[in-house]
Amino acid sequence: MAIWWEALSVFQQVMICLAVPSVLLFVLQIILVLCGIGNEMEIDTPDSPDFDPADVDTPTVSEVGSFRLITLRGILGFLAVGGWTAYGLNYVLPAWAAGLIGIVAGAIMAVVLALIFYFSKKLESDGTLDISGAVGKVGTVYIPIPAKRAKSGKINLMLQERYAELEAVTDEEETLHSGTQVKVVGVVEELLIVKRL
DSSP states (O other): OHHHHHHSOHHHHHHHHHHHHHHHHHHHHHHHHHTTSSSSOOOOOTTSTTOOGGGOOOOOTTEETTEEOSSHHHHHHHHHHHHHHHHHHTTTSOHHHHHHHHHHHHHHHHHHHHHHHHHHHHTOOOOOOOGGGGTTOEEEEEEOBOGGGSSOEEEEEEETTEEEEEEEEEOOSSOBOTTOEEEEEEEETTEEEEEEO
16 A cells, blocks of 8 residues: 555645545535435524524625535535546646646536535425415315305315315305305415405
């Protein structure tokens, strides 16, 4: 092992010293994320008792929207891919050329990692039903809705690509009975306002 190490140029030794720990830390981080550790960060919200407005971070150029280029994953990917690329190319290219190509390869890896996590974040959904999106939709009365907003009933409709059962009231003169087709015309305090079709 010592003979192999001493046979390497100083440039190759530096690249090995950058690449090996980066790969090990990157693999460790991926394993921890797959185990559910370290993927989410706890944040303070204005409703939290320990919220301090001075601690709020403003986005930097490296994190526009949810696209974050300079992260631990990005840095480790840059060092690992750049280091191994420069190390390998130094056998056939001068150190400056191998280093330059290693920097480009590392930068490409950092961008690819940022894009992977950016697009995977876009796949997330909080699952919250936004009933304001029901306005204009057509549904069917499930539990009769008394006239003139006397009480609420329930309607069934498709909302946000799922079948939902929601409370509703009406301004109609007559009770809307089960099976009646209705259209949502408004929302008041988590109640839908509907009218007969």
